Amino acid sequence: MDKKPTIDDVARAAGVARATVSRVLNSSPNTSERVRERVLQAVKDLGYQVNLQARQLASGSSRLVALIFAADADAEPNSYYHSAVELGAMRACSELGYGLIAHTLDPAKDVHRSRVLAMVDERRCDGLVLTPPFSDDAGLIRALKQRDAPFVLISAGPDARRLAHSVGIDDRQAGFELGEHLVRGGHRCFGFISGPQDHRSAALRLDGFLEALNHAGVDESCVTVAKGNFTFKSGIDCAEKLLASAERPTALACANDDMAAGALFSAHRIGLNVPSDLSITGFDDTPVSQIVWPPLTTIHQPLRVIGSKAVELLVGQIMHENGASDAADHQHLVPFQLIQRSSTGQGAPN
Amino acid sequence: MDKKPTIDDVARAAGVARATVSRVLNSSPNTSERVRERVLQAVKDLGYQVNLQARQLASGSSRLVALIFAADADAEPNSYYHSAVELGAMRACSELGYGLIAHTLDPAKDVHRSRVLAMVDERRCDGLVLTPPFSDDAGLIRALKQRDAPFVLISAGPDARRLAHSVGIDDRQAGFELGEHLVRGGHRCFGFISGPQDHRSAALRLDGFLEALNHAGVDESCVTVAKGNFTFKSGIDCAEKLLASAERPTALACANDDMAAGALFSAHRIGLNVPSDLSITGFDDTPVSQIVWPPLTTIHQPLRVIGSKAVELLVGQIMHENGASDAADHQHLVPFQLIQRSSTGQGAPN
DNA sequence: ATCAAAATTGGAAGCGCTTCCACAAATTAA
């Protein structure tokens, strides 16, 4: 394996200075057409490829962005959610000439914050995309802003959205539509399987849901909330609890698809027919919602778009380098959609 | 934002030479305890952190490994599979002080090979982990070996395993056990939903399956094979086809869980009861297999372990730098396990 | 005590690139 050609080799071959080659390669404005062509030809002839390390060291940027996910010790919760976001982020990255470092952290462990900060401190990446629950971690956000690190939040809660660039759907509205849908189906007694406390945007889904019921004149006492943690398993547990109550709900709304799948599982086990005995709704429209039987009525979040949008925003921020101050108005709302499938019946049960 | 301390600052603070600091930081053997302590203290005092770019440029290594996945334009096939492998890889990376770059490529597009090679050419990473179908791409493997790039294969077919380091299960044996299990259940008429052609290790599952039937004296004519592509959708389609045939199979074995879920979906739609009318088996033991109803009998692959093992092997290779020549005996077989759930009945139907 | 060998340490040369600065060439204005 002979040594790779360097920028100096190209310069020599093209008969120009190293600086000129660099300029051509970075499409700086001041280069004549003639020289540009000669350089490009030399690059092609030699099969030259920039050494990113060197470029990064010299320019102070790594051309890498990091995507931060939560993952606790054993579960791989929401992995479809993650994959979709990651995929979108990757797309945007390749398009923009950036690399993507995906990083999972256990939000329960206390080191997570310093880990994230180390990524930017060590110049491992030029910027960060944070997914929940990190996107709601005010302390982390503050630390990031303090060191002028570019970052954008995905599905953050309203507080965090006020602080930094973010992308996500209008979770409250989505919850509202879910509530409406169920009310329209004739339901009057509800269960809601929510996400964990620190996932602010998921909490909004519940707010919106309740609002819809309220709007329809349903008393709040008719809805029981159980707190899950987005896993299939927690969906089973919560559903079991909710369905065992004296006044059994006829509709179960869940803060994500995995928990809805769990609820469905419970229903099967108990022998309830979905949707004739019980309606169930999910959230996210991950493949899970179609894999189960019956397929789930759910809210479609354009997760790939969210991922790519986040990276686009981030890279824009990195390039213009005009700090985080103008963040407030950089809240990107992407459209969601209620997807009606057969897990919710047309008429209310009995 | 004041400038970050450099190695020179540390050297000055500790009253030693820059080279000495470097030595301490890289735990080279020749440093006296006294100096080591002084340096470490200075590091702590200043809050010094190495600049990876610089280290990389100077040392010629990026301390980054890349994980290559397949993902075609719209589907996110097998995302649980990917997530699990990625998670395992990440674990190993953080443990070994490496970073992970995950990269998805469309194997259908022809640029994929050059993209991968660019990763190593541009020194974006020190090594690669290839997942199927890239792990069976002989051309890619050859190109990688040619440039002495360290890499390891995941779930590669036998041909590829002969060429390079690899980790995976004994797919043939797993297929065999699945076959045995179904035969033991009394089945005599089978359908098999296979993976795409270029996924060699998945093909082995079918080989083993057939072998088991053969072993049990079942005629090969009793099994019909449909070719899927690992997606839920393709599982539906294949199952539909297989179940429509004159001699309807009483058992459907699928090369992965997603397709098994699809088969299950078809069965539901047609009105077949699983497992009393039809037994179904999956492969991988991803969460999907427990999310569906009834939960799937499947083969558990320790995907996380596979991911971390692959990275460990890779890093070992990177460190020892003793080329790919001794690859042959570096085939790591990890144990799999048949997980029996309720999608396969105890007795044969009717 | 003496000298060779081993263990530490410092000095300095890069790694391959970007970018600031100065200078030459090509334009334009006067």
Place this chain on the structure above:
DNA sequence: TTAATTTGTGGAAGCGCTTCCAATTTTGAT
């Protein structure tokens, strides 16, 4: 035509680190 600009280009100084090599100190054997 000459002076004042506007380009385009080359030279050189780093970016922050590793690592080779030589110098120094320590160790251990004689």
